Amino acid sequence: MRAAIGFPTNPARPLLLLLCGGLCLLIILAPALAASKGSAPEAAFIYLFFAPICHQHPERSFFFLGHTLAVCHRCTGIYFGLFLGLMSPRAISRLVSSPLVRRVWVIAAAAPMMLDVVLPYLGIWTNGAYSRVATGGLFGVMVSPLLLEGIAELFEREPTSPSHFPAPLSKGGIS
């Protein structure tokens, strides 16, 4: 019987909470280190860590202790949304067990964020800090059950069990 997520037998939830919590902590720690004298190298490395995946523009980032967070508004929403979503009850993870529901769920999670990114370029909508954080946070909260289910499944796989899928069928008949 599949072990419930969150019980000590399946470390998926605590592991992901630790990982996501660590990332959220780094995001806040960067400006705190930048503000404290003598911690510039550590702050530099944290900003460099997030640089490949975030533009880090000051006008699109929150400020803390006089310095910007390590990521922009939207990314802040995504990371903190992931963290909050990982604390959701198991029932929500069960909602996304069906392939059709899963597909609709992902589209519903991504659509507001995509619209918030694209519509300003078309001149239809002007996004702001709150819309970026809100749409990013919604995306993070909604995709967290998928990540949690996926990681939980990896821990439930026995290392000695045979692979889940048979060898592919050869062309021209059953081999």
Place this chain on the structure above:
Amino acid sequence: MTQEGMFKPALIGGVLLGILSAIPVISAFNCVCCAWVIGGAMLAAHLYVKGAPLAVTLGSGVLLGLLTGAIGAVVDTLFQIPIQLALRPFTSGFAEQMQQVFDQIPNLPPESREFLRNMLAGGQGFGILLILLAGFFKLIVYGLVGMLGGAIGVAIFEKRKPGQPPAATPPYYPPPTNYQPPPPPPPPPPDAPMQP
């Protein structure tokens, strides 16, 4: 498709995301919600789902995304080095070029900027070290974001229910190897009367 069969889709997705993340200007698209990393992992998931005879699970998607992100980070770092060397004749020097990279991180505090500038002043060796350090960071970040992309890719592209058996295929009977078609009937003689 076995777990070993994940490697080919991950390689395709990872190489594509790595190359796109390394090319200047185009790589900036990664700043839009890690578009290339998520896109590469989703492409790998699509290829994997297409070739799998049974429904692919989210766990497989997560593993595939992690592998794709890791391959992408390695490819990105490997491509960065020659690209930086190729662009060097058009810039004042490697250290100045890295300085321009740091200037593009707008919210870098002045003390951090000064620290990195002093580090670069140590010579080209430190610049290469910085690219490798950034590559190590990318390995972690691309791997984590790739996991998310893999899960999203499986959620979107997998339409079969878990445990659903593959569609039954009719048995195939190849023709016998020594099959000889019957000879054609002889033509009727020309003077023979027509049969009613």
